[in-house]
Amino acid sequence: MSSSYMSWRSSASNRRPTQPTNTSKNRGTIYPDLNQDPTPKPVIHFLAFALIVFLGLLQFLPASHFRHPSDPHRKWVPFNSHSSPSPTVKLTVDEDDGLIHIVSWMQCLDLKVLAVLANSTLSSSRYPDMLHFHFFTPQGDKDKVSFYKLKVLFPHSNLELHGQEKVKEIIKRASSEAEYDSLNLEEIAPFIIPSVHQSLTKFIYVSPNLILMGRIEELTGIDLSAHAAAAAEDCSNRLNSYVSSDVLDAIQRSASKPWISVTPYVKDACMPDLSLLLINGKKLEEFLEAVLWWSKVLNWSDRFLVFSLPP
Structure with missing residues (x-):
């Protein structure tokens, strides 16, 4: 037992204490608040300021493309702003205020x-x-928020918001309740507006869903003569697709109205495009009566044709 004890003491006595290594010498010395951030060169400041000014000036350039909110694909459509007007088209404006x-x-x-x-x-x-815009909306000039939003977008433009109540009242008085519910007000209202707003003697009606690619002032040079309105032809829709030729012939033989053509109707004639109209308000006295008469006659004719069909 003594031998084992002596061997343990000898091994223990032969151990030498290890000196701790100074690892601080391997690290870099830290001197706080002595190393400052690098100062950017003045050229970088100048370039950044010039870039901001350049982007700001771009906002004053006219728009070259637009996206229609009804387009599900949200495609950019370029404006046709480089087309030159026809030299044969003259510009005519309202005689009272000189506006379109x-x-x-x-x-x-x-x-x-x-x-x-x-x-x-x-x-x-x-x-x-x-250009002077007249937008007829349900609230009209009572909707101040919508008006100011449009003025923020177009601060230098002439635009007004009008109500629809008076126009609707005229149509209701001239038609029955069933006829009024079946009418498309967007197609009839442009012809009733001059009777409510007598200052609008000549104007261009544009459907709100229409995107104009050409110069709208060229339409004012069209001579209406004795006509109350002018519209472009839509040859994708034909007359015989809406009204039967037999019905038109029967109407011409039996009815005598000033708005019924004396000559036979062309059965495959192109339909008018009512989304863009040039209207002369001074010649619209009998238009509402004619529209309601045609609507009533055609509805009766459709019912007669349905009832007369063989079982």
Whole structure:
């Protein structure tokens, strides 16, 4: 036992204490608050300021493309701002105030659609300061918030919001309740507006969903002569697809109204495009009566044809 004890003491006595290594010498010495951040060069400041000024100036350039809110694909459409007007087209404006009046009727207010309509019209026009917009909305001039939003987008434009109540009242008085419910007010309202707003003697009606790519002032040079309105032809829709030729022949033989043509109707004639109209308000006295008469006669004719069909 003593031998084992001596061997343990000898091994223990032969151990040498290890000196701790100084690892601080391997690290870099830290001197706080002596190493400052690098100062950027003045050239970088100048370039950054020039970039900000350049981006700000880009906001004053006219719009070259737009996206229609009704387009599900949200494609960018370029404005046709480089087309030159026809030399044979003359510019005619309202004789009273020297403005080109543009009217649009919207059953449910959508500011995005109106903004696109106004922007496309102003951007493609050579005389944007001569355009005066009249937007007929459900609330009209009572909707101050919508008006100021449009003025923020188009601060230098002439635009007004009008109500629809008076126009609807005239149509209701001239028709029955069933006829009124079946009428498309967006197609009839443009012809009733001059009787409510007598200052609008001649104007251009534009559907709110329409995007104008050409110069709208060129339409004012069209000579209406004795006609109350002018519309473009839509040959994708034909007359015989809406009304039977037998019905038209029967109406011409039996009815005598000033709005019925004396000559036979062309059965495959192109239908008018009612989304863009040039209207002379001084010659619209009998229009509402004619529209309601045709609507009533055609509805009766459709019922008669259905009832006369063999079982």
